[in-house]
Amino acid sequence: AQSVSQHNHHVILSEAASLELGCNYSYGGTVNLFWYVQYPGQHLQLLLKYFSGDPLVKGIKGFEAEFIKSKFSFNLRKPSVQWSDTAEYFCAVNGDFGNEKLTFGTGTRLTIIP
């Protein structure tokens, strides 16, 4: 069975600070990895994804994530956060080919102070 761990439950940063949110997964085979974001009052939406190839993937709004296979990690980063990045961030993994079933982490609530 696949599982995902997000160790940061609530992160508070000032604007312009750098961000790194941790995500570790547990699955023995090949995985697809995702970061989703949920802004206050909005739909859950895809931030970025990793399927294969370059382990450093770039997403929307200046976010990026690095897949480190040896560490089973897919940490999310942004060099300089903005107040509008205040949201909840979810890491997810799909390791069962043939369907799109996702396993999510518990989420990290990010609060940016102006």
Place this chain on the structure above:
Amino acid sequence: DGGITQSPKYLFRKEGQNVTLSCEQNLNHDAMYWYRQDPGQGLRLIYYSQIVNDFQKGDIAEGYSVSREKKESFPLTVTSAQKNPTAFYLCARPLGGTGSSYEQYFGPGTRLTVT
């Protein structure tokens, strides 16, 4: 709306009543998914369906039931057997056709409160 709609946005029920949440998609996708979101617990898969007239239990199916009589509709019933029904319920579809993409697109959700 990304081709997937959920209604209503807010739903209130008394304990002991069954309640059905609607999820509709107009993009002719085979697969549809139901998740439950609770604070501090992320999203957990309740049921999913990959084709009409077929569905599988997810990780937390107890106390829930679904049907998939039409491709465009995947209603979720929260039964009185569900011990903690108050939650935010999200329906999802694949971003592309089945097998071509492992991304999911989520509907706006239904917030169910049971008192």
